[in-house]
Amino acid sequence: MDDPGDRRMKRASEAREARRAHILREATSVFAARGYHGTSVTDLVAAAGVARGTFYLYFESKDQIFLALLDGLLLHLRASVRGVERAPGAAPVLEQLESIAVRILQTLVDNRPLTRIIFREAVALDAAVDRRLAGFYGELSEWVANAIGVGQGLGILRPSDPALAAACVLGCFRGVVQSQVVEADGPVDVEGTARAVLDLMLRGLGR
Amino acid sequence: MDDPGDRRMKRASEAREARRAHILREATSVFAARGYHGTSVTDLVAAAGVARGTFYLYFESKDQIFLALLDGLLLHLRASVRGVERAPGAAPVLEQLESIAVRILQTLVDNRPLTRIIFREAVALDAAVDRRLAGFYGELSEWVANAIGVGQGLGILRPSDPALAAACVLGCFRGVVQSQVVEADGPVDVEGTARAVLDLMLRGLGR
């Protein structure tokens, strides 16, 4: 243990990781500002302050760095979504839902540039990106549909097609994120917004 | 009348219009299949079976043909959105809303390939296209927010931030279109879906 060769390798590997992270971070801003198609590799290397060749030492292609960016956000988002606990002593269901909504919204606010990229460029960039996003969205839909189903089973929610309802809920959420996070530029009242949206979805506009 | 010169001109003009329509129609498929950025003028002329130069006889540029496509859809959509009538003897408000929702949904279903492009590539296509889409979305948001405000004034809807509610409603609708029209490939129960979404938005998931 403590072999100098290992140490050197470890340090080198850390340096490598740091550089990769640096390029990725800078790329986020550039992609957010200019869009995927509006960004050239020249822009990316200029922002990161590295040579063109260096870029390809860390990322296979322009597609791949975009994919890496995307994966970073998806990782955060996945961590924000947790199953609703029904064990005795667990927090009330509504509180749980609210805290999930808050966490997701917070993650998106914290990663505003990245969120903008994804919301603006949508899909159709690349088959790989497509699959990634579609996959995540699919998971999310399923999770929401499932949660709705459970709620209906518990008698908390009224009967309706869970898949359609999930599409509605996600779309609604998406719409709010679009207007508050993507288009607007100011601070977001994460908790208030999450609560308002949930309230709207649960009780509707009517009465 | 019945001057042969006139007749010839009329026929020429018709032929011109037909050819333009043909190129436009083929372009829709190509754009839908390959995306806006993935489509080159070469693809467009190959699909339409005309020479490169011919394309430019009918459209100024790749941007312009896409804009023409988009404008066609926006025209239909705008026509689908009408103010709610409150004159005595007018149809009940809910029915009116439903019929608006049905018309919009139907238009999107009727123009599925184009709808797919727009939903998939979202914004960030082109400055001009961007402005067009953003403008339409802005109008729509305003219209919905306004309608909600009116509803609240009439005591039909409960109080809430109309802008946020509008973002929710549009997002919700968008989410449903995404899942039923863009991602799915089968026939859509336009009326049923519209009714279900409206019901959801008005009464919520709860109870």
Added chain:
Amino acid sequence: MDDPGDRRMKRASEAREARRAHILREATSVFAARGYHGTSVTDLVAAAGVARGTFYLYFESKDQIFLALLDGLLLHLRASVRGVERAPGAAPVLEQLESIAVRILQTLVDNRPLTRIIFREAVALDAAVDRRLAGFYGELSEWVANAIGVGQGLGILRPSDPALAAACVLGCFRGVVQSQVVEADGPVDVEGTARAVLDLMLRGLGR
């Protein structure tokens, strides 16, 4: 004689000639205003008010109409250049030279647009144009060199290399035309200028 067929053919031929002349005349202005390369066939047909196809009924190509224009000017110029008469009773040699200079200058002034084209576009447009202009210039050089040789033989001019002197004389003339006819836009004192140039060439700047 006076066969109606002949008459019809003649009239048709005249009409044809008139139309050709019309296109040619309009082309002169366009070429003068935009240059050879800056002029498209579209410009030419627009100026003449005929269809694209019609243009090709009268001229083989864009090159050929330019050549035709050129030939028109060269025809005029050639007519202006005559041998110096030495027969007893002929006008004094100097007077003859002056009148030649005046005639050439006048022709160029009368055909200002065309003159501009030739002076500005020079050569290198097309092998045919090249040969035409080079041929005319060669003839002119030879004629001037010959005249100088004759003058030297008569003891009117001092000895010098006639070819070099001819290049000088023509160049000098060309320079004056460039500044007075091509670049300037006002009226030209043809006689005064011709006399001044001749005087300069014969007696020099010195003393």
Added chain:
Amino acid sequence: MDDPGDRRMKRASEAREARRAHILREATSVFAARGYHGTSVTDLVAAAGVARGTFYLYFESKDQIFLALLDGLLLHLRASVRGVERAPGAAPVLEQLESIAVRILQTLVDNRPLTRIIFREAVALDAAVDRRLAGFYGELSEWVANAIGVGQGLGILRPSDPALAAACVLGCFRGVVQSQVVEADGPVDVEGTARAVLDLMLRGLGR
């Protein structure tokens, strides 16, 4: 000093300069052979033996490489034109004029291909090129007219319109260059020609 980084940078910079010069040199031949308008970027890269993109690494456009070529020549020519010194002890005025003429002629002979292009394509190449050439010609005219004015003031030259005389002188010179440098292909007796032209311009053909 002698930092390897510096050395590498210097070598790279030299290599860059060399390559640029190489492309420029080859371009001269191509332009001379095919004319400005007859030359495509494809021709230029083929002649230089570099890839399409490489060309644009060194020159902004076809216009710009031609401008660079032209600027090189104009630099030389401008350097050849100096004011006539009248300080006591300066060389006699005539000798000074002769040496200016010799230097200009020599520069043109040394850059025969480029001289040919400019004389053959004349103006109307490109707006920027046009302005450059017209500017230089204007300067030259002014300089000559001014020199003639001075000569007239000193009583060395006889009275005449300096502008017209300048046009004559430049045209004359131009004519000689055209016949000896542009059209002919053999060696040029630079000194003899310059002396002969000056003599002709000063003393005229007459007597």
Added chain:
DNA sequence: TATGAATGAGACTTCATTCAT
């Protein structure tokens, strides 16, 4: 590992010329 010059496929657009009507 880092660099950045070089590459070349491919994008968009123009325009002289043809040909069916």
Added chain:
DNA sequence: CATGAATGAAGTCTCATTCAT
């Protein structure tokens, strides 16, 4: 003869990626 829509070769320029140093 007249027309003008159609053609397609050719032109300019960009940019993701490679590779010798």
